[in-house]
Amino acid sequence: DTAVSQTPKYLVTQMGNDKSIKCEQNLGHDTMYWYKQDSKKFLKIMFSYNNKELIINETVPNRFSPKSPDKAHLNLHINSLELGDSAVYFCASSHHYTRSSGNTIYFGEGSWLTVV
């Protein structure tokens, strides 16, 4: 069983288009994330939701709009795609961090977005 699943795995699209990436987790976690990995493998957090509420927005352009319909889903919609949006986008989830519990974050397999 896939713990964190995201679709599509590969997406090639033209500049200016709007696209969405979907994510679902079946781990019972209450916190979900979107990370972006660039061509140099650098991983950077974009958004975090806890119980459907946005708690982290890392100065991402407002062309990116996450939506969390429930705790198990966090989708990412991107408007007016640009060449620089080409990257691998990872969805992840975890229990909410407390100092006593730690916070193991589980990642999906990634969505490879190529903007041409």
Place this chain on the structure above:
Amino acid sequence: GESVGLHLPTLSVQEGDNSIINCAYSNSASDYFIWYKQESGKGPQFIIDIRSNMDKRQGQRVTVLLNKTVKHLSLQIAATQPGDSAVYFCAELRDGGATNKLIFGTGTLLAVQP
């Protein structure tokens, strides 16, 4: 500023040797650290974690060492195998109440030679 960096971007080892991957972090307030392994075409996978009240933690073939004095973290892999070839990331968790976030280092590529 926020940064977690690795000393060596690429590490090449012979199969059967031990590997040591190093990481420096900058925020002395970070209290939880994680090592992830990312194989080609896959997402990062949790390997091992350590809290700031510990200086060593062992798993199966892996050991993480934490030196808070110099803000240094290392991952040791014993008897490295071809299946260990991957990019390894250290990450630090900054606890900001509801806004905790995982800050990743730049990654080290471990190449295991047969």
